[in-house]
Amino acid sequence: MTEERCPQLVDYFVVAGLSGDSSPLDEEGQQRGVRALQPVTDLAVIARGLGEDVPEGFTCIEKTQAGHPAELSAGLLNNTHMFLCYRRGHDKPPLVELGVLYEGKDPVRSGWQVIETTPYSRSASLSSGGPTMHRTFLMFRRAPDSQALNTLGITEISLLMPSKGETAPHTYCRVDKNLNTGMWGPALYLCYKRSVAKANALVYEAGLIRRYPEEDLESFPLPDSVPVFCLPMGVTVESWPLNTKYQLPIFSTFVLTSASGDKVYGAAIQFYEAYPRESLSERQCVRLGLLSVVDRRPITNRSVQVKKSICVLSHWPFFSVFQKFLTFIYRYSISGPHVLPLEKHISSFMHNVPFPSAQRPRILVQVIDLR
Missing domain, CATH: 3.30.450 (Beta-Lactamase)
Structure with missing residues (x-):
């Protein structure tokens, strides 16, 4: 038999x-x-009325959600036609939060960076900055370098005017501080979307x-x-x-x-x-x-x-x-050196370890402790 x-x-x-x-x-x-959309890594404010161009690699937000002009300084007497620009990339950690700073009223929180100047070294204040006016700046918070991969980062930025019937899209965060601190013009708000920044x-x-x-x-x-x-x-x-x-x-x-x-x-x-x-x-x-x-x-x-x-x-x-x-096998491969080659352990496990049976229902296999 x-x-x-x-x-x-x-x-x-x-x-x-x-x-x-x-x-x-x-x-x-x-x-x-x-x-997949690359995360937003940089912001800039430019004054087109003073001859400033969109920096290389940046995208200018020229329209609101419904297509209205997205000028940040539309309510000012000395309107310099300021616009918000952003850049996507993977060369640095992504931005994770946006904010608006009313200078003199709000403290600058730890980890936040204020956009005080344009790329051309002019003031990036969105208000006139008169004696009775507080200066208004955009600010952002960036993810730390040591964070784990695939974190939430900003992937979309938009501007909206509630008086024109515009609302923040679903899943967007709205910064509830009016960017238009001038004497006239509609209120303007910043909103953004966070997604997994691969x-x-x-x-x-x-x-x-x-x-x-x-x-x-x-x-x-x-x-x-x-x-x-x-x-x-x-x-x-x-x-x-x-x-x-x-x-x-x-x-x-x-x-x-x-x-x-x-x-x-x-x-x-x-x-x-x-x-x-x-x-x-x-x-x-x-x-x-x-x-x-x-x-x-x-x-x-x-x-x-x-x-x-x-x-x-x-x-x-x-x-x-x-x-x-x-x-x-994985831990063995990244440690060492070892006396036995990795292939020896693989071959031994596949050919020398007996299959459980009614007579031997439990099989114990001894391996090297790599902890």
Whole structure:
């Protein structure tokens, strides 16, 4: 009588990420064909009546929500035709809050920056500044350099006139201080929208980097779609501030159906590792905020990281066991040096760990304590 073969605990070990065959998810490198708005990183006030132009890289807000002129100084006798401009980018932390300062009435809170001058070194006060008038300035608060990635940042700015029937759009924050402190003209208010300010990123389709075993099993060939299930949102090459908080690995699971109709269970962890700048083109460096847009000057206070994933495929849903094993492999790979190569632990787990049975319902596997 032939002895029944013991089931194998794990069928495949897979490393997924940025491979030679990875292609951008669209021509702009944006995720799933949707062009995400870059966060607002700078504000400026210009006096067009004094010959000031919109600074390079900035966008001028010339109209209110309903299309009325958005002059900040329309109520002044000596109207210098002041307008608000903003710049988007990833070269610095995003703005997270906007405000209006009535000088002499309001204290300047910690962490806030007041726009006191235009880019041309003229006063950026929105009021006449007479003996009986307080000066009015715009101000903002910026996210700290050390914040975690993907924080809320300002992505839209608008001006509105309630007297013209304009109201702040849904999800917008309104600054309840009138910008028009002149003797006439409608009240003018500032509003803005905050969204998740994604890290500077290039997004690519996930590809297969390595696999074990290298040859397909006769009963279950490795599906080509596994890398996409390991990294369903794509592989991102990201630019981070040097003091960014450490990003913890993320565990996920998925279920596939083989050609024979059997369920195959996948367990994966996603993590980041350093990526060499030398592998990036000039265009990619500009998109990642590693080069100045204007003069192509290198920006050195940022690091480059790439998302990666390790995964196991099995006909058995032992997800908690697989999570512990993958976490061990990840920690082992970033520590060391070690006596045994990483591949030895992977091979041992796949081929030497016996499958649980009625006689041995619990299998204990000893690994190195890396804490």
